[in-house]
Amino acid sequence: MKKLVPVVELKLPILPNMELIATQTAEVIANHMDLSEEQSGEISMALIEACINAFEHSKTENNVFIHFLIEEDSLIVKVIDQGIGFDKTKVEIPKIENKIGKNERKRGWGLQLIQALMDSVEFESNGEGTTVTMKKNIKN
Amino acid sequence: MNGFIKSTKEINQIVIIETDGYLNNEGGIAISTICYEKIDMGQTKFLINMAGTKVVNSIGVSILIEIIEKLQEVDGKIGYYNLAPIVSKTFNIMGLTKYSTVFETEDEAVNGL
Known part of the structure; x- marks a missing residue:
């Protein structure tokens, strides 16, 4: 019989700093899974950025849902919004050299941080919403 | 002084800002309000003591990039110390360490900036 994967689910309203509720939950789960402090910090930072993207760019007032799937060898975090979606191919990879001393917007680092901090990241997006699926493998 | 700014002080003409809590927008x-006021008064060297800031987001860190840019106009410098490992890693990923310096301790920061 297949073992059920424990899942923790959060529903966040789009209000200032609600992403910190997600990071507090992530810390509890990381402790439960015996993840290192480094891994826990990386998951929290990636989660903050994914939540902020969902809050800011989904252009909706609907709640954002977060699912933590506690697998034997990894933690999978899904951040799900019901917004207008986005085209990842149109998101430029930011470089600080292109931002400093030029009349460029300094923001826009979320996706790069998420990809740098997690072991794998997938984006599914259409006109009805976006799901970001982030995976952190457990190091032995 | 708002809740995020715990204290400000000056050592060797370096403005030291101590933060407490979430570095968001x-x-x-x-931070930038204090830096810009001090720049207008002629100060060009700044250190941020981030011992009380364990969590940041990219919007807050982007404002540090704006401060770096402003300091380039006056030949100034900014550095940080007492960073949590994930904050240090975030600064590296975003490239702040190419234009500003991360130190371990206040002594090292004051002597090294």
Whole structure:
């Protein structure tokens, strides 16, 4: 019989700093899974950025849902919004050299941080919403 | 002084700002407000003591990039110390360490900036 994967689910309203509720939950789960402090910090930072993207760019007032799937060898975090979606191919990879001393917007680092901090990241997006699926493998 | 700015002081003509809590948009603006006021008064060297800031987001850190840019106009410098490992890693990923310096301790920062 297949073992059920424990899942923790959060529903966040789009209000200032609600992403910190997600990071507090992530810390509890990381402790439960015996993840290192480094891994826990990386998951929290990636989660903050994914939540902020969902809050800011989904252009909706609907709640954002977060699912933590506690697998034997990894933690999978899904951040799900019901917004207008986005085209990842149109998101430029930011470089600080292109931002400093030029009349460029300094923001826009979320996706790069998420990809740098997690072991794998997938984006599914259409006109009805976006799901970001982030995976952190457990190091032995 | 708002809740995010715990204290400010000066050592060897370096303005030292101690933060406490989440470096988000509001936190970034709180830091930049002090820096810009001090720059207008002729100060060019700044250190941020981030011992009390364990969590940041990219919006708050982007405001530090704006401060770096402003300091380039006056040949100034900014550095940080007492960073949590994930904050240090975030600064590296975003490239702040190419234009500003991360130190371990206040002594090292004051002597090294």
